[in-house]
Ligand SMILES: Nc1nc2c(c(=O)[nH]1)N[C@H]1C(S)=C(S)[C@@H](COP(=O)(O)OP(=O)(O)OC[C@H]3O[C@@H](n4cnc5c(N)ncnc54)[C@H](O)[C@@H]3O)O[C@H]1N2
């Protein structure tokens with residue numbers, strides 16, 4: 001059996017950052033910046049006022065109170081370039097450029113708010129309430145580095161450079177294909193033996209949560225030719241394919257059968273529970289394929305371990321790890337000998353977890369998987385978790 005870490009490495013090795021495209025800022029959320037974005041100008045671009053008030057000369061506000069003549073009115077956006085000479089002031093609003101001659105901003109609260117003349121009762125020291133050109137960034141500074149994930153703050157930084165578009169790695173399109181004769185779409189009446197396909201929805205949602213665009217297909221019946229034709233159509237038109245089911249040693253394991261002669265795809269056992277039977281590789285057209293086991297908790301945990309990091313890498317992210325933390329197991333449980341365990345857990349305190357369901361990591365427990373907030377990763381060498389033990393928990397809930 002291959003170790004969890006080794007298989008994760010093989011899964012990640014199939015992925016590389018996708019080609020770069022230029023997108024409007026409106027479409028940039030969740031995408032990853034392709035090149036360093038530098039500023040050509042100082043930011044702020046000019047000295048400007050941090051307060052609504054009056055721009056004055058410090059020498060004029062030493063003996064207070066005093067009355068100054070108002071020679072200009074400068075709202076934010078004003079292109080006027082008045083000069084504040086001795087005995088005068090410019091009314092100024094937050095964000096307007098500080099006019100030549102002025103070195104001091106008097107907030108309106110310290111004046112009589114006059115428009116023809118202004119009575120100044122108190123004044124701050126020179127430079128207070130002035131936002132200096134270049135104090136945020138100077139020309140040549142990298143403002144948004146290659147590899148930055150675009151969220152609200154980073155998009156604001158790009159916009160503040162005056163750019164309407166940004167070059168990013170294309171968002172991965174990932175096909176998810178569920179297989180199994182027993183599956184019907186949710187909402188369809190069930191006869192004995194049938195069950196709703198939950199994996200294609202699970203995987204489509206997981207793709208979206210990983211920042212990809214899912215192409216959901218399924219359920220595909222246990223028919224080798226039908227599945228081959230679905231995969232051939234997808235090969236070369238999507239960035240990755242994820243299948244569920246049909247990879248163990250059953251008589252009708254369609255995914256394994258459909259790809260058995262494909263030299264680019266290997267099937268193997270990984271020392272992990274759930275998620276032991278796995279396959280991965282490239283289809284003839286070069287598309288990476290990940291064939292996950294069909295048990296829903298196995299599909300969930302396998303996607304988390306093997307597919308999600310690959311999608312993050314395709315997006316151009318350097319860090320493909322989930323945030324993890326050490327937590328205390330509030331109860332004990334057994335783990336399979338010689339295999340790592342991925343135990344769905346939920347929080348019962350800031351750093352305490354219990355199994356999400358009393359039946360633990362059983363790979364069919366799809367209904368109660370909904371309670372899982374984390375996956376405790378128990379190394380293969382550990383055969384028993386005791387109450388009070390520390391475990392590493394990946395935070396997986398959205
Ligand atoms: N003799 C052996 N049998 C099994 C072994 C083994 O080593 N020897 N391994 C077991 C393990 S571990 C797993 S995991 C499963 C994986 O099997 P498959 O990937 O072939 O999955 P299926 O047989 O197609 O389905 C398993 C199970 O999951 C249900 N399922 C499948 N797809 C969906 C879906 N889209 N939505 C909801 N539920 C789904 C399916 O009905 C089965 O109950 O093999 C074990 N067997």
Ligand code: MOO
Pocket residue numbers: 272273274275276277293295297298363
């Ligand atoms: O590997 Mo299976 O996923 O243990 O149930």
